Amino acid sequence: MHYTERLSVPASHWGIALFFGLTFISAVALYAGTTFTLLATGLATVAIAWFLMSYGRVEIRVDERGLLVGRSLLEWPYVGAVVVHDAAGTKRRLGIAANRQAFLSVRGYLAGSVEVEVIDPADPHPYWLISSRHPADLAAGIAAARASQDVAQ
Secondary structure: OOEEEEEOOOHHHHHHHHHHHHHHHHHHHHHOOHHHHHHHHHHHHHHHHHHHHHHHOEEEEEOOOEEEEOOEEEEHHHEEEEEEEOHHHHHHHHOOOOOOOOEEEOOOOOOOEEEEEEOOOOOOOOEEEEEOOOHHHHHHHHHHHHHHHHHHO
16 A cells, blocks of 8 residues: 545534534524424434535545545556646646546545546546645655556566
8 A cells, every 4th residue: 555545524514514504403493393393403414414424535545456536446557647736736627727527536625636647548537636635645655656566567
């Protein structure tokens, strides 16, 4: 294993969700009875928590198979150039310089990203754009793993 990172939603998002949930509860409580309010509160809490946990639960792993982002795998023979982007570069690759066929695993709460070129002619994605808390470390992990793959072959 050359690199691993598990992305999760920051605490500020949980705070915003808590505020949204409390306003929902107070609005429902004004118009509904106690039973309905408790039921709606429970359902809203479960729905918000499920959304935040599923949105934030992304694992990025670089190992002997290739680059794994969530359930998607880019195998080593198809990994091309790797570029580290800061906040401005990430914004540009998501905006005016974007390719609509790119594979995106981006999170708005992370400024930096890594762009990995896909050199498989059969793959419809020209590149992967991956948000990371440590984009330089991710790029270094990809470079180290690719070098060890080249030595092994």
